[in-house]
Amino acid sequence: MLILILGLVLFLGIHSVRIFAPGFRDVQLVTRGENTWKILYTVIALIGLALIVWGYSIARLDPVVFWVAPAWMSHLTALLMLFAIIFLVVSQFPAGRIKAAVKHPMLLSVKIWAPAHLLVNGDLASILLFGSFLAWAVLDRISIKKRVRAGLAVDPAPGPVKWDIAAVLAGVVVYVAFVLYLHQFLFGVAPFPNL
Structure with a gap:
């Protein structure tokens, strides 16, 4: 640990x-x-x-286990992860409407990813890992808001919708790749073992 x-x-x-x-x-x-x-x-x-x-x-x-999630919880986690991955991909594209609306899509992605994984991982190591990332993302977002108010940072301006469409499509492709292959390959755990 x-x-x-x-x-x-x-x-x-x-x-x-x-x-x-x-x-x-x-x-x-x-x-x-x-x-x-x-x-x-x-x-x-x-x-x-x-x-x-x-x-x-x-x-x-x-593992030191505090709770075991019911099987249906993995479906909620999978749904949340679709949005987490889309927002992560949005953060890597030029600004469209989504990036301008959420302002910092990578931080939002982390703030979805961490609780989504806490829903299905009740062991101490997972609580430390995902809880730490969640706390960091919240603190970083607060810090950015303060910098913007002080004129030290600027939120992204809206751009063309084509970037939103491209980011969402790319996010869905990445999501499907993770569900079918990458999560198992990278982390040793299949999100849906029966697929």
């Missing part, structure tokens, strides 16, 4: 510098330069991600 916690601290910690220590980030950009800061940021994030994956896989071998 310590490996998972260390990974979460590193990964979410480096992603939280702008939330909790914007002055530190600004100093790093000035003293180290933007490229060096980005490399450092990326290395720490990748180490954290690797530790999360390793620590979670170890914790799953001997």
Whole structure:
């Protein structure tokens, strides 16, 4: 469990510098330069991600279980994940109406993904993993709202609907790939074992 916690601290910690220590980030950009800061940021994030994956896989071998979800809950999770993946894909496309409306679709994606997985994963490692990401996404969204109000950030402006259509279609394709193959391949768990 310590490996998972260390990974979460590193990964979410480096992603939280702008939330909790914007002055530190600004100093790093000035003293180290933007490229060096980005490399450092990326290395720490990748180490954290690797530790999360390793620590979670170890914790799953001997889980501390608080609840077992009923079988039907996986269908609700699957429905929520359709929206989570679509919003994640929307975040990678140029702004259309959806990105402008939700403002930060990647954070919204995390705020759907985490509770959706908590519905069907009642073990301690899952609570730590998904709960930490949920808390981070909420705090980051609050931080962004404060930066926008202070004039330090700008919400995306609406763009053409063609980007919404392309993002939704791509999101559905990614979702189907995850349901049929990628979730099992990447995480060792089939969302619907009988498919």
